Amino acid sequence: MDFDDTPDEAAYRARVRDLLAEHAADLVHLDAGEEAGDAAEQEQALRRTQRVLADAGLVGVAWAAEHGGQAGSLAQQAIVGQELARARVPALINHIGLGMCGPTVVAHGTPAQHERYLARLLRADDVWCQLFSEPASGSDLAALRTTAVRDGEDWVVNGQKVWTTLAHVADFGILLTRTDPGKPKHAGLTMFVVDMHAPGVTVRPLRQMGGQSDFNEVFFDDVRILDSERLGEPGEGWRVALTTLLNERVAVGGGGNDLGLSVESLARLAAAKLPGLTPERRVLARQAVGRAAVAALGNRYTGYRRLTAISQGGLPGPEASAGKLAGTAASRLVSDAGVRLLGDDAVFAVGTGDDGTGEDGAGRWQRNQAWLPGIAIAGGTDEVLRNIIGERVLGLPPEPREDKHRPFDAGSRA
């Protein structure tokens, strides 16, 4: 066991730092939770940032070289993540593409699809989204109703997706559709790559509880998709989607990364705020900070264990769901401790200053607090993840699933 960088890793880290310093002027720098004023400007800046990083060899670090990656190790990938956070470079704009869509295209795409999409995805020349959820099928994803009907060389898609993160800026999406309603619900699905700029695709931003719009409704009206854009065989869509979901588990919290503001930022805020509290409040605040730090550290090191296991050849298994559960819980503790430390600023953002205590700081903690309920839902709700762990890791008996073997059009759709 060793947490220190190996000599190779240390050299790699030094190189990453040098590269980040060298390109600093071309990269966006934001504190977690901080936002630029103008959304369109921010999008362009984030695309440029990812392109600069990709050209410097810092995107897709662990992807195979034949797919435009660096053929590096997961440890190197983690090092890049740490150094980006340290340099206050925000999450890459194409995080859904990198975390979920790309690996799915790699696993199930044809060589022509690899050629067409992967290099552009890494450079954020194309931004990607994941079009799975629908108004009536979130947790019960296989109950989706968006149809794709074969018409010569094309498929014609009709239906609606919802809560689609980044659809408003995306160029492509992976789209799960129903192609055979006469089959049981898991058997009649097919996956496609869809051009988000194609005729018949309408994207409508949804406003989230925190006020921002990161996700959208997406409508498909007679959208034509070439058969060559299919991912996997017709009727094999569920198997393809499982690849996406497997990668999602690791991408969202499975590597021990903080899901909201980091425990380090909580420590900075606490150092600034604690001395001003009454002794009684200070005791309570220290308890909250201590508890949040323990949870965050436990999650961080569990993520390291998982990365170690995957880098030794293991697959990202259902255990990774535990990382998201624990990560969400830890992030809530961190965020709640942070918001409470703000005192009066916790209920409205006032003042100035960039030490986490002023206008930006207060707004940052509040935004983060309003983001976390979404984390406990996105990518599998806490309840669904508990079912997965209970059944697939602990081996507990499954819940009865009455609609599993019935044809979809004969009553699966409740």
Next chain:
Amino acid sequence: MNFDLDQDQLDAAAGARRFFTDQASPAAARAALEEGPVQPGRQALADIGFLGITVAESTGGGGGALLDLAVVAEQAGAVLAGPSLVTAARAAVLLAEEPELAAALADGSRAFCVVDGSSPALDAVGADTFLALVDGDLVVGGGTVVTGQPMDATRGLGVVTLTDPRVLVPDAAALWARARDVALVVLAAEDLGTAGRAVEVGVAYAKERHAFGRAIGSYQAVKHSLVDAWVGVEQLRSLVWWSAWAADRAPDELPLAAAAAKAFAAETLERAAETCIQVHGGTGFTWEHDAHLYWRRAKVDRLLLGDAAEHHDVVAGLVLAGALS
């Protein structure tokens, strides 16, 4: 970075599991509640070398790392073995410059107990050699032990009055602090084993017990509480390994890691033990069932060497002082 046990440690854990399941058990822990001996007992632990894992080779120990001891302690915790390896690990640190006493620790010829002020001390029952910090000096001596009605007989708790203490190491505050941190790590490792076993026992029962025509483990109320307990155990495992590694390889991180592990262990074991009883229903509330033995450990261990609140405060203090930057 490589956060996994190596093959030697995996082998040591497997060997320890065999030893402890042969020598100790919840049944033995139950018997100890009614005046039976604590199993496997000090001499058996000394003979297999577990008391000396971290004692220097030159004085008859294994010269091993704290992580080597932690993986063994986890197995001890799983069967509620006693006396605790916490005492051995802590004494090994305190006696690092005392070859004769260290040799006596490793071969079991002396029964050590480490005393914190007036708190009930772990492994006081049957001890003949007591270590304490008095006025900043490490002292050694005999002692008288007052025992009460043990909540968990395997812990050998007693209130100790030192007799004839002599100074072993003057100005030993730093040494004492390190030894206490090491004790926190090993206690958390034993609790990891106990909590993991409590979850296993609960899961096994949830698969076989039926109610309303289904195995109870198929009900989410039951499934989800077992999952939450299991997730806690996996997080605790990470904190135990990190803190044990830090003791050997990154001493600056040890105070933070040890306090984090102990705080998390206290709450994780308690939840695992309470979940285990709840999942068993009325059976879980009987004397014959093992569930209360895990519960007893939980209720005692959470308070030993400082409770979760105390360690959350330690963590907060270190974090504020820049331990994470």
